[in-house]
Amino acid sequence: MARKLIKKYLPDPAAVKNNRFLKIFGTAMHDPQLWHLTRYSVAHAFSLGIFCAFIPVPFQMVLAAGAAIIIRANLLLSVALVWITNPLTMPVIFGFAYYIGSLFFPESSDSFHFELSYEWLANSLGAIWQPFLLGCLVCGVFFAILGHVAIRIFWRIHVANQWKLRLLKRKNKGANLDG
Template identity: 50%
Template sequence: MPKKIIKRMMPDHNKIKNHKHLSIFGELLHNPNLWHLNRRSVAKAFAVGLFFAFVPVPFQMILAAGIAIIVHANLPLSIALVWITNPLTMPAIFYFCYLVGTLILGVPEQEFAFEASWQWVLDSLSTIGPAFFLGCAVLSVLFSIIGYFGIQALWRHSVVKEWGKRKLRNINSVEK
């Protein structure tokens, strides 16, 4: 069942409540509904977390936490899913976003070499920026929708499967 798997992987809620960057949310973090695991809160968390995983801004966790609080999504899961884009995966994911953007805009891919400087970032905004940002926007919405409906379907499937097992156990126990 997805609930059992997700529960094992979730970070400790006290650690999140005491996180220095999330202190801006104050008492809002103490809402017990943000910590429950149910089909709706988990599906919303996947939507929020996957959306912000593809948004190329610093402090994605804070943005995801803010939206999770507003839409009553599971807060730890929303924050954890943002880490799909981490220092190891970010180059490949954001390059893929750029490729998707060039495909949508119908522009040729441009050769570029990343440099860790503000000047390179500012220069790139006019060259590769439009394709990159469009790709990020499209993929963030796409994966958010896929995550939401995928979890809804997976959760429903697992509940129906458990009902079937329970029904079979009840039939077998009556026959004995």
């Protein structure tokens, strides 16, 4: 089923429970609902993890874990999906978020010229923070909803295919017994 496919790529629950940054949640992480893979907990975890991936702060995993505990989404998926924004993808993702935010602030996109230097960061970040944060919010909400819907559709299709396979196996088994 879909659970087997997802479990294959998830980290070990013991490793997540022993993570030094997630120890702040204490016994709240021992709630069994946080570790089950149901269509609801997985869909909520995807939404949560993708949304937190668009939050431009350090320790996104801690935010995702705290929110997963509150809404009882799958903790492993919520934390793992935050790594969509990693050092390799971060410039592209946050650049896209800035572009989306600048559509709402057209006057800020005229003066934007990126340089990889401390001076640029210290002097220019004040001019772009509004479109950047708005873009992160818009992208986070949009992709969280898209991820939620996609997982629900994927789960439904996967379960329907499994039921069809079961029925086919039963028919074949019955045909073998009759023959």
